[in-house]
Amino acid sequence: MSFSIIIATHGEDRWAKLANERALPSAALQEAHEILVGHDYEGTRADVRNVLAEKATGEWLIFLDADDELAPRYVTAMERAAFGKAELLTPAVQYVKNGRAQRPKFCREVELEFGNWMVVGTAVPRSLFMEVGGWRTFTGSGVLNQWDDWDLWIRCVQAGAKIVKVPDAVYVAHVGVSPHYSRSRKQTQAWLREIREANGMEA
Numbered sequence: 001m002s003f004s005i006i007i008a009t010h011g012e013d014r015w016a017k018l019a020n021e022r023a024l025p026s027a028a029l030q031e032a033h034e035i036l037v038g039h040d041y042e043g044t045r046a047d048v049r050n051v052l053a054e055k056a057t058g059e060w061l062i063f064l065d066a067d068d069e070l071a072p073r074y075v076t077a078m079e080r081a082a083f084g085k086a087e088l089l090t091p092a093v094q095y096v097k098n099g100r101a102q103r104p105k106f107c108r109e110v111e112l113e114f115g116n117w118m119v120v121g122t123a124v125p126r127s128l129f130m131e132v133g134g135w136r137t138f139t140g141s142g143v144l145n146q147w148d149d150w151d152l153w154i155r156c157v158q159a160g161a162k163i164v165k166v167p168d169a170v171y172v173a174h175v176g177v178s179p180h181y182s183r184s185r186k187q188t189q190a191w192l193r194e195i196r197e198a199n200g201m202e203a
Contacts, residue, residue: 001082002033003075003123004058008048009039009066019066026069026172031076033058046135046148053126053134060089060123063149070121071104071170078123081166088153088161089123091169097176104170112157116150121171124156132159 005027009015016039027035036052053061060082064070071094081089092104107117132155135148157163 001060001079002058003030003060003062003078004056004126005030005032005035005062005064005070005075006049006052006056007035007037007064007066008045008052010043010045010048011041015039015066022069022174023064023066026071027064029072030070030074031079032062044137046137050134053129056126059126061126061129062123063120065120065173067174068121069172069174071172074121074169074171077166077168080168081164082123083164085125085127086159086161087125088118088156088163089166089169090118090163091121091171092165092167093119094170094172096172096174101172104167106165106167112150112154116147116153118149118153118163119171119173120149121169122149122153123166124152124161128156128159128161132156 007019007023007027009019019037019039024035024037034057036056038048038052040048049063060078062070062075062078074091077091078089090106092106094104095102107119109117129152132152134152136151137148153163
């Protein structure tokens with residue numbers, strides 16, 4: 001099994017700088033098939049991710065946010081867990097807030113119809129990713145696309161993918177860096193409604 005790690009940023013230079021300082025060094029320690037990095041000042045993060053996914057030659061894709069990290073042996077754990085072409089390999093997540101790391105865990109599992117318990121670092125077969133159309137940008141609500149991974153996982157499951165937990169793969173998420181964490185409840189609810197409507201669910 002071959003895994004491509006994709007680190008995509010957009011907008012201000014600080015995101016590309018942060019990716020080089022945090023995400024990329026953790027990716028470089030992995031035994032990945034390749035690492036693809038891209039930045040676009042004008043486009044969206046979804047645009048950059050899709051362009052890099054098109055270039056990827058690995059059988060599996062792992063997306064890594066600029067402000068996060070992959071714990072050591074992340075890809076090795078994913079390789080051990082990979083069996084088929086219709087799986088989503090979701091890691092445990094370790095939140096880091098104010099420099100203090102919490103114990104790795106899985107978020108409370110719920111039906112994707114009701115919420116997202118998976119993280120962006122979930123490994124997806126490239127063939128499945130292309131089949132469902134890759135990342136999408138939502139503009140109707142005017143809310144930043146911080147939970148676009150939820151939309152992707154929904155479409156993968158609707159296409160028949162099974163979710164497999166991989167406890168030995170740990171995605172390190174730094175809380176408080178992304179604007180996602182400063183969003184109002186009203187903004188969040190508007191964006192969740194948009195995702196549900198886009199995937200044929202009751203709003």
